[in-house]
Amino acid sequence: MNSPIVLKIGGSIITDKSSAVPKALPGTIERIAGELAGVCNENSPLILVHGAGSFGHPLAKQFKLTEQFDTKGLIETHRSVKSLNAMVVDALVSAGVPALPVHPLSCAMLEQGRISDMQTAPIHEMLNRGLVPVLHGDVAMDSVWGMDILSGDQIVPYVARKMGAELIGIGSNIDGVLDNKGQNIPEVTPATFDGIRKYIGGSSHTDVTGGMLGKVQELVELAGKSDISSRIFDASAAGSIIRFLQGETMGTLIQKNK
Numbered sequence: 001m002n003s004p005i006v007l008k009i010g011g012s013i014i015t016d017k018s019s020a021v022p023k024a025l026p027g028t029i030e031r032i033a034g035e036l037a038g039v040c041n042e043n044s045p046l047i048l049v050h051g052a053g054s055f056g057h058p059l060a061k062q063f064k065l066t067e068q069f070d071t072k073g074l075i076e077t078h079r080s081v082k083s084l085n086a087m088v089v090d091a092l093v094s095a096g097v098p099a100l101p102v103h104p105l106s107c108a109m110l111e112q113g114r115i116s117d118m119q120t121a122p123i124h125e126m127l128n129r130g131l132v133p134v135l136h137g138d139v140a141m142d143s144v145w146g147m148d149i150l151s152g153d154q155i156v157p158y159v160a161r162k163m164g165a166e167l168i169g170i171g172s173n174i175d176g177v178l179d180n181k182g183q184n185i186p187e188v189t190p191a192t193f194d195g196i197r198k199y200i201g202g203s204s205h206t207d208v209t210g211g212m213l214g215k216v217q218e219l220v221e222l223a224g225k226s227d228i229s230s231r232i233f234d235a236s237a238a239g240s241i242i243r244f245l246q247g248e249t250m251g252t253l254i255q256k257n258k
């Protein structure tokens with residue numbers, strides 16, 4: 001099997017993140033499914049991860065899920081993100097992509113918010129059979145805290161390492177990492193991150209998992225301990241996902257020190 005690509009589509013792209021209640025963007029979900037249908041084939045295995053957007057973050061905040069265990073919050077947040085996942089998987093299948101849902105709650109274990117174990121054998125076999133597993137930001141059980149939020153941004157580097165990916169794509173609503181003048185920073189490495197970090201903040205919307213800084217921290221850490229590079233790009237424009245998959249230079253590339 002060729003090395004898989006791990007592609008994350010942010011909740012900022014497939015939902016209206018300014019909404020306090022779950023609001024999907026079905027037209028965008030269909031557009032993305034169509035783009036993936038055009039490029040998916042058995043020779044280029046793909047693992048898809050999507051964010052929770054307004055299906056997850058407002059509920060997580062309401063039930064204070066990053067601070068406390070809450071049975072109702074756990075159940076309702078999972079039900080909500082699962083419904084978004086079903087919309088994504090349905091759109092992919094309708095477009096001709098052989099997609100299947102993989103719910104992190106059911107296969108990942110956390111320890112103080114970090115993945116301590118995740119069952120990836122089913123994902124491996126799906127890829128072997130030309131299927132596209134679709135994971136998502138979720139709630140998950142935690143051996144110390146009972147539960148916590150498991151962001152898509154944490155799932156991506158974990159799965160990429162375990163599945164031997166060489167490339168990660170992070171589609172968000174902005175042209176990669178921007179500096180204090182709003183200019184795109186084309187490249188970040190562990191060596192340059194300290195100087196750039198001051199420009200990077202959280203999300204402009206409700207996002208309990210750290211917005212852009214959360215993403216960059218995860219990906220810089222990965223670049224420091226592997227050969228896997230990641231590209232954060234603006235996935236809001238039509239054709240952007242195809243252009244990323246074709247290897248276009250866009251957004252911000254995060255890679256190991258040169």
Ligand SMILES: Nc1ncnc2c1ncn2[C@@H]1O[C@H](COP(=O)(O)OP(=O)(O)O)[C@@H](O)[C@H]1O
Nearest residue numbers: 010011012172177178199200201203204211212
């Ligand atoms: N330096 C920065 N460069 C780019 N985005 C930034 C920066 N600092 C903060 N952000 C915010 O991070 C947001 C992206 O993170 P997030 O809302 O979590 O997206 P997603 O839903 O795709 O995970 C951007 O829309 C922007 O508001």
Ligand SMILES: [Mg+2]
Nearest residue numbers: 051207209211
């Ligand atoms: Mg986010």
